[in-house]
Amino acid sequence: MALPEAYITGIGQSKIGQKTTRHPLLLTTDAIREALDDSGLTLADIDGISTYPGKMSGYLGFSPVGCEDLIDALRLNIRWFNGSGEISSQLGAVAVAAHAVRAGAARHVICFRTVYESAAMSRPQDYPMNRAPRVEGMSQWTAPFNATSAVTWVAQYAMRHVKKYGMKREQLAQIALTDRKNAMLNPRALVREPLSLEQYMEARMIAEPMCLFDCDRFSDASTVLIVSAGDALGDVKCTPVRIAATAYQSDGRHSWDQPEVMASYPTGAELWKYTDYTAKDVDTVQLYDGFAFLTITWLEALGFCGIGEGGQFIEGGHRIALDGELPLNTFGGQIGAGRLHGFGFAHEAVVQLRSQGGERQIKGNPKVAVAASGGGPLATALLLARD
């Protein structure tokens, strides 16, 4: 017997803010309420929860709400749940929810990611960071060399593109410029001011070749996707979007500094093994841009251009513009819309595939999209289709 398909049947998002005072659980329920209204489902229909990375008590800004809070606060009757940080990246929480509904472990799963980083930084007395006196685990191999931020790890991969493939700052700039342009058409986006190439080129460097505008901004928000089993669509009133394929593929090194390439590369190649669609069929891509260079790795990894050709591929920005052949990060990405941490990409793919993008809606009745999250050893790719 063939397994049922998995669908995204509802999407929701809270206000995206900074120094937010609204309780992070309420940001989460704001997004859930919107997703339920969208889908036509009620809380009584929900029998699964999936989130990334689960509540982090010592670092609440990064993840202030977990499954346990949500299940009890809303008295949900749950058959399956996941709140794991050791997973293929943020959208890994959506991929495993798809596996769960296909296997019959749940019918309707609320997938959520709530971030509270700006609020927590503005009120450290309420949201203290539990910093151990010494570093351990993976960070022991980077932090002692003052490579504490992931931008310094990403920058070293980006420098390879500069030195080996001739990637120019003017090319890398197109990610931030495209994001910021699109964000101006997204009423919920955090940053809604134009950014020019001149401003970009004059920006202060953070870790070469990455400058200030290549980095996303901390925000407070919750994003929700409801994942449903294909045999449970009778409960749903909206246009469902099929999760046509999910992928994660490791090269055997779960590390930021040991592998030759990031996990996005084997993951991008893996995605096409589970579908008859090809890269040529894709109408829009929503690719992780926590640091702009990561988006270039995803474009190459998914086969939209060759390895090392990402800079040339986006040169001038026309190809990835809203009216280009491969519209990218149409909601503004994390650089424009705020650091939603992975879930914003899948949310926007659904918006576009349902033609609900308003001013930022791409033309041509889009049917196929890729959403991807992660960098370094973390990578998840989702192929989404409106049948």
Add this chain to the structure above:
Amino acid sequence: MSAARPLPRLEPDNRFFWTSGEDGKLRFLQCSDCKTFIHPPRPICFNCLSENVAPAVVPGTGVVDTFTINHQKWSPNMEVPFIIARVAIDGAPGVILTTNIIDCPVDAVEFGDKVVVSFEQQDDVFLPLFKKVI
């Protein structure tokens, strides 16, 4: 970079590595049976599954694989700019170390540069930093 660095917590698995510089030598874990190097240290060899693994001295030289010039102060007293680099370790095929290239202008580092270890002690930790081989 006069500010104190975040230091690793010394544990049974990693203590040999972070204290190796006490005698000026760089060590990585090696499988005593098949001679494969294992980094970060694990109690088993991924190549032959031998549990017969032990620290081994390497020459202390390496080659710059890639780098970034860091400009951002990640703590108030951090001196910038400085180089963060990945160094491919001579004598330990496949092993990369994230480190700093010190004692040279930040624009003097290139891919392929030969570098040599220079330990910096902080508390009980000997940090393997690298200098260019002139």
